Amino acid sequence: MTKLIERTAELATIRALLRRGGLLVVEGGAGVGKTALLDTACAIATQKHRIVLRARGSDLECDFAFGIVRQLFERYSADASKQDRAALFAGAAHAVRALLLPGPSRATESDTSFSILHGLYWLTVNLTSGGPVLIAVDDAHWADNASARWLAYLGPRLAGPQVCLILTVRSDESRSQTKPLVAVRAAATATIRPTLLSERGVAAIARRTLGKAVHDDICSAIHHATGGNPFYVFELLRALHHTDQLKGARVIEDVINRGGIDGVAVRLAARLRNLDPLALRLAQAITVLGERCELRHAAVISHLEIGKASHLAAELVRLEVLAEDRPPRFVHPIVEHAVARTLSRPEQEAAHRTAARILYAEHSSPGRIAAHLLALPPAGDAWIVTRLREAAQAALENGAPAAAAELLERALLEPPPPRLHVETLRESARAERQAGRMTACQRLEEAIRIASDPALRAELASELGRAHAELFRWTESVGVLERALSTLGDAPKATRTRLQSQLLVAALQDARTAPRGLQLLEQLARRRSQGSVAAALAVAQGIVGIMTGRPADEAARALERALSTDRQVDDWDTRAALWWCLLTAERFSAVEASLRSSIRRVERSGSSRGLVAVYSTLGLLNFRLGALPQADAAARTAMRVVQEGDFAPGLPFAATVLASVATASGELAEAQRLLDTMPYSGLPASVGTVLVPAARGRLCLAQGHAGKALAEFESCMALWRSDVWGMQMRDVGYLHARSGAAQALLALGKARRARDLAEAELADVRRFGGRSALGVALRVAGRARGGKTGAAALEESVSVLSESPAVLERARSLVEWGAALRRMGRRRDAQRVLSEGLDAAARCGARPLIALAREELRVAGARPRRDWTRGVEALTAGELRIAQLARQGRTNRQIAHELYLSIKTVEGHLARAYGKLDITSRTELNQVLEPEKTRVPTL
Known part of the structure; x- marks a missing residue:
């Protein structure tokens, strides 16, 4: 060394x-x-x-x-x-x-x-x-x-x-x-950040290389010529080797006259040209083959026998062009670049073409072959197109859709022969779709334009409709599918069925196309449908049932029917919409069972879109149940896929769920940061976009910004109006926008309008029949009514929520009821109810609600437990979730696997949890984490 x-x-x-x-x-x-x-x-x-x-x-x-x-x-x-x-x-x-x-x-x-x-x-x-x-x-x-x-x-x-x-x-x-x-x-x-060598450092290297007798003037000149750049110092010393000091001084003067470091580069190139021509040819072949060069391949490219190539490679090592490594490697990238510059452009292209053929003959990976083909200019070579398509397919299989898209873009420039053009465009669109790029749609439009087979055009239209849908461009998706259906002619029935299924679900996602979706829904409902149309029909009927506030049992039947046709609901976006509607209908068990099987499926496939759909929904399920640590863990997994998997389409769903969990947990700055990633205006009315202002409104309420909260909830209600969607819209728990607006109005002192909104939501929710949604509506109506009638509504809210697994909503209603009892002078009753609410809030990990319950208990004359800067209640949702898993016997590695975290993150969370719990190891977790007091059981 x-x-x-x-x-x-x-x-x-x-x-x-x-x-x-x-x-x-x-x-x-x-x-x-x-x-x-x-x-x-x-x-x-x-x-x-x-x-x-x-x-x-x-x-x-x-x-x-x-x-x-x-x-x-x-x-x-x-x-x-x-x-x-x-x-x-x-x-x-x-x-x-x-x-x-x-x-x-x-x-x-x-x-x-x-x-x-x-x-x-x-x-x-x-x-x-x-x-x-x-x-x-x-x-x-x-x-x-x-x-x-x-x-x-x-x-x-x-x-x-x-x-x-x-x-x-x-x-x-x-x-x-x-x-x-x-x-x-x-x-x-x-x-x-290594610095350039000092004159003293250059002198030390010069004397170590050339001998101790090297004169100070020579050392100073070398430093001046190279600026102290170590590589150029060594390169210049090589030029000086075996010369006397007079000749050495001339070499240095020549370098300085040529422009210092640039002069050294010229001398390096000259040294390479003075190599044995066969050795230079071998070095050139090694630069073409790159880091994973095999000497036998370099020998073929340079037209050498392997024995001769081995001898020349040893000579290149002796001359300090190659390092003493296997496979061959240059001593420095600058040397490699200098060798590469000795090749003319035609020579480079010929060598890359030969390299690609050699690697293909030896069954090398498609990506290695394509790396050489990308160095060639387009020439209409069908063999190159095929190899680039193979490399793109390999890149897709290995989770690199952006690289696949670039490979196929180059294949299209070749260009492909006419018989391969449409298929190459289609593959390019598939890669662009997976990379989340708008250009996918352009590729498919071009493929549709040049395809001659009507059945193929219909297939391409189906893919184009899905590509638009995956980017949440619902109107464009609907337009493509409608045009395709209008030009089908005598296409097979299965083709028409597939297009109608897509059209039905896509049209209902956006207010601008919902009326056409409703019209198609009526047509299909009158027929006897099977397969994908029956599944799409069930999904559509369920979605419409939730949006229009039909009884929960009726809507849920259609949704569960769609869920039972598991293989027919074949895309994650439709499945996620189905799950979210089922959660609104409060069919928590059905969603949990479906998620359980879907988690296994998505972890086998590794689909980023599937991971976001599954874990966002799992986060929402646990949030609705009040299991904030579990909700936080699931929603963070979805956000990690969005951010680290570079999957931007999943952002609205993952961010709104995690922001809602963070708001309930008291992590308001994090909730703000998440929601700031969403646009504040210009949102079209769609099933997904309405979630953003609803989440912002809840955050503004928690921050005490009632005016801003009201504006967000009003924006939400404007996006959910009947005249916008072309059907009788009722928010029966999907958004709770009216109850949110009512709470903001109460804070602003506008009680009459608050009562009107709260009573309207309550009436709709009673007809709907969801226990959790009814409990929320009763709580807000109780607050808006005030007095004894308000307290009665709050008591009913608690009673209704006792029949629901929504523990967090029950905790909120208990605290509101206890506060109302305290204002009515019923202090003993208030203390009992508030204590129960405090315990329920602590089980959920809802720290703002814990603080409110404690304050109300103090005002009611009780002495609540000390402030929770230590103990279980001081844990964040993430810390509590990881501590719970550790308590159940999971190792740090197992926890990291389960939550898609690094071991470092798990260790950090556990260390902070131990500090707050005043323990030093996981063996003590059983003593401080009693499951019946700290965990809200999911179904």
């Missing part, structure tokens, strides 16, 4: 990182010594018996999805024994087995990027069972986007000495400012 000059502090940082673990970023310009520091870190780690995995980013592979990940893990996992490989890919890491090991591909219609990121995290964790690990990535600014996203995912989750991650990044590269790399640098445990 070569001793580095003037790098004492940097080496101390590296040694500290290898002791403690974490993420180190080495940042600086070209040649400043980043790679030397990384080499030294790897050498130290090897001496300390760490598993060292190393990769280097390159221009060639920056478009190869998970190229860096493959460099790190492919060889290690392939060389592992069968038993070790099973342990390596255990648990969530199983999701990445197909990415790193040969085997059958897995078809997927949905974006699996979050599951892949999460799986790679667990692969890293599993790897540590064989010892501590160092992951070293040189030139991370050239990492492909999928790998860079994984590095950004991994960095903040590193905890303890088991995993160290060291990256080198060029500070002057525009690619270092990409979103994932900015996130990586922000998460760094430490950052090293």
